[in-house]
Amino acid sequence: MDPTACFTYGSLMSEDIMSTVTGIRAAHCSATLDGYRRHPVIGAEYPGMVARAGHQVRGVLYLDLDNLKALNDYYGFAKADAVIRQTGDLIRDVLAQVGRPDEDFIGHIAGDDFVLIVAAERADAVCREIMRRFDRVIPLYYDRDDRTRGYIETRDRWGEQRRFPIMS
Numbered sequence: 001m002d003p004t005a006c007f008t009y010g011s012l013m014s015e016d017i018m019s020t021v022t023g024i025r026a027a028h029c030s031a032t033l034d035g036y037r038r039h040p041v042i043g044a045e046y047p048g049m050v051a052r053a054g055h056q057v058r059g060v061l062y063l064d065l066d067n068l069k070a071l072n073d074y075y076g077f078a079k080a081d082a083v084i085r086q087t088g089d090l091i092r093d094v095l096a097q098v099g100r101p102d103e104d105f106i107g108h109i110a111g112d113d114f115v116l117i118v119a120a121e122r123a124d125a126v127c128r129e130i131m132r133r134f135d136r137v138i139p140l141y142y143d144r145d146d147r148t149r150g151y152i153e154t155r156d157r158w159g160e161q162r163r164f165p166i167m168s
Contacts, residue, residue, distance in 0.1 A: 059123030063091075063130070065112035070164035071141065074154045083141055083167070084112060087134065091116065094129045098122060131168075138167050 065087065072080035088108060095104045095118070105117040118126050139147050146152050151163040 059118050059120040061116040061118065061123060061127060063087075063114040063116070065167055067164045067167045068112040069157070070152060070154050071167060074152045074164075075141070079141055083138065084108075086137065087112075087114065090133050090137065091130060094126060094133065098125050098129050135168065142166060 065083070068080055068083060071083065088106070091106055091114060095101055095106060095116070099118050099122055103119065105115075107115040109115055116126065142152065147166065151165050153161060153163050156162050156164075
């Protein structure tokens with residue numbers, strides 16, 4: 001994988017995050033991908049990378065699990081750790097079936113954050129399949145009553161009691 005030949009989207013559009021993930025400092029440039037629309041970004045430029053001649057554009061995907069901390073606080077570390085492990089396995093399985101295991105990269109940044117580098121033309125299919133499988137399996141980590149209700153109640157980071165929907 002050539003980190004100088006990838007297209008960034010989402011959080012990885014930030015130069016600081018991109019350099020942390022890839023270990024390189026990328027220059028800004030405007031970018032477009034055939035078949036994709038892009039909404040305006042302040043300044044109309046962002047820290048993406050463009051493929052060199054003869055190289056393929058790569059998609060860098062950043063995945064963050066919503067409400068893992070609430071699940072951890074409510075059910076305990078063992079269940080939250082199992083969710084992280086299951087998510088890693090699920091991502092690996094999806095890339096084996098939808099991606100190209102010999103070319104793709106999976107990274108577990110920390111906690112509930114993952115990064116994937118895949119061919120841009122497969123990025124959408126990979127994301128959709130990960131979400132589909134995640135949404136099917138994750139509710140099983142919640143008790144039946146919590147699944148039926150669609151949320152758990154626990155304290156947030158500021159100590160306020162609140163409802164947290166099933167992870168997504």
